[in-house]
Amino acid sequence: MFSTRNFNRSKPVLFILFLFPSLLWAYQFVTGNLGVNPIEKLMDELGLMALRLIILTLMITTLSNIKPLKPIVILRRMIGLFAFYYVCLHFSTYIVLDHFLDMQFIIQDIIKRPFITFGFISFLFLIPLASTSTNNMIKRLGFKLWKKIHYLIYPVAILASMHFYVLVRADKTEPVIYMGIIILLLLHRIFKRFTRPQLAQ
Amino acid sequence: MKILGSEITPYKTYLNRRKFIKGSLASAMLATISTSAFANHDSDLSLYNKNLNENDKLNSYEEITTYNNFYEFGTHKKHPHLNSGNFNPHPWSIKIDGLVKKSKTFDLEKILSNVTIEDRVYRLRCVEAWSMVIPWQGFQLSELIKMAEPLSSAKYVQFVTVFRPEEMPGQQKRTIIWPYREGLRMDEAMNPLTILATGLYGHAMPNQNGAPIRLVVPWKYGFKSIKSIVEIRFLDTQPETSWETLAPWEYGFYANVNPNVNHPRWSQGTERRIGEFKRRETLMFNGYEKEVAHLYKDLDLTKFY
Numbered sequence: 178m179f180s181t182r183n184f185n186r187s188k189p190v191l192f193i194l195f196l197f198p199s200l201l202w203a204y205q206f207v208t209g210n211l212g213v214n215p216i217e218k219l220m221d222e223l224g225l226m227a228l229r230l231i232i233l234t235l236m237i238t239t240l241s242n243i244k245p246l247k248p249i250v251i252l253r254r255m256i257g258l259f260a261f262y263y264v265c266l267h268f269s270t271y272i273v274l275d276h277f278l279d280m281q282f283i284i285q286d287i288i289k290r291p292f293i294t295f296g297f298i299s300f301l302f303l304i305p306l307a308s309t310s311t312n313n314m315i316k317r318l319g320f321k322l323w324k325k326i327h328y329l330i331y332p333v334a335i336l337a338s339m340h341f342y343v344l345v346r347a348d349k350t351e352p353v354i355y356m357g358i359i360i361l362l363l364l365h366r367i368f369k370r371f372t373r374p375q376l377a378q
Numbered sequence: 379m380k381i382l383g384s385e386i387t388p389y390k391t392y393l394n395r396r397k398f399i400k401g402s403l404a405s406a407m408l409a410t411i412s413t414s415a416f417a418n419h420d421s422d423l424s425l426y427n428k429n430l431n432e433n434d435k436l437n438s439y440e441e442i443t444t445y446n447n448f449y450e451f452g453t454h455k456k457h458p459h460l461n462s463g464n465f466n467p468h469p470w471s472i473k474i475d476g477l478v479k480k481s482k483t484f485d486l487e488k489i490l491s492n493v494t495i496e497d498r499v500y501r502l503r504c505v506e507a508w509s510m511v512i513p514w515q516g517f518q519l520s521e522l523i524k525m526a527e528p529l530s531s532a533k534y535v536q537f538v539t540v541f542r543p544e545e546m547p548g549q550q551k552r553t554i555i556w557p558y559r560e561g562l563r564m565d566e567a568m569n570p571l572t573i574l575a576t577g578l579y580g581h582a583m584p585n586q587n588g589a590p591i592r593l594v595v596p597w598k599y600g601f602k603s604i605k606s607i608v609e610i611r612f613l614d615t616q617p618e619t620s621w622e623t624l625a626p627w628e629y630g631f632y633a634n635v636n637p638n639v640n641h642p643r644w645s646q647g648t649e650r651r652i653g654e655f656k657r658r659e660t661l662m663f664n665g666y667e668k669e670v671a672h673l674y675k676d677l678d679l680t681k682f683y
Contacts, residue, residue: 212445214508214650216655282648285645347554347624348551
């Protein structure tokens, strides 16, 4: 059931599933059905989706440690790239729709407001991940180096959840839940590293 | 450029429940029986538009009543609209205590029979950098202060929101320390711009906007305009206020709209007027500089934000 073949087969379905929300929100935005403050709403939805997908890629790695689920790891790249896609849309909504390309203002905003700083660094760290997401790149860089680059997903996830945490004014339950999940997933990795039989160097 | 779906909705469409008394300032006299007679009802939109600045446009009834902060009903801006259905603001009374000749409790009807309800079209600027233009009905806070008979030692006024967790689901969670509290300096409270609003667009104040009576201080960030007030205290020291207590590095007692003093989370230089596509510049004291700047001439506004 959890064969590589089946996971491969599910890819087109997942592709449409992950793409769909962005199309829906774009449609709702254009037709004026995104509520009273549509730019804010669009930005919130896109950002939340990106954070959820980032967490999902971390979960997939954890799940792939379970023997029968191992092939699930082949879905990770697509989900990671979708996370990047949503982050790009989120960021360009902020740049274009929210601030109308007022670069002076935006640069001030990025420097002065911690939550925007966190989000921006998180976005920057995602760029090398996304741009090395081809088989060819893995070959060119070598798996070891490629893997090192992709450890960036940890600061990306932490910064993204902090970006959300700082943004919320009072009831921090939701961002805390996301942070908690990220911390658990990272703890699992640390635990694994220490319990793994040491290989002779 | 305008965004679809947020056009000004003629408020007439929301007001077919009763016939209104046109332009009557005395309509407040009816307040003893009717719940919706608190306001000065007038179905003529031009009456509100007359009070508008040339760059302003009224926000629609729908915008005003479906998008706002009222954490007593939840932290999302759609929550007040969605979760305020069980709130019952009738009957209502306000307790007056602290430095007054005599502590007392006023029934809202009694207050309304002693004041003049008038239309006030004000800009409302939220600390989150969005804004609206709202046609309120209400009366000057100074009128109630006169009725309250504060002692000359009273330098500040504190306001307290009702605490009813069974009717206000947001209060079941300790997002902020309930009940919500706000305060003004006496001269701010006495300023003619400061009103207690009992209606908007000719409606009795909707639950989600602070029924049945709320403060409106148009030159300060929205969180100062405390809703559903049950107690007013006169004090000789600066009262503690809810947001300042929760995050003193972010919110001050004064909370005057000021494009030059930034909030750590939002630049206050610009704002999005709900219904507009491009941001606009935020005005000093939200555009009420002429009326209120003198109150702060001896105050360092970067320190007392």
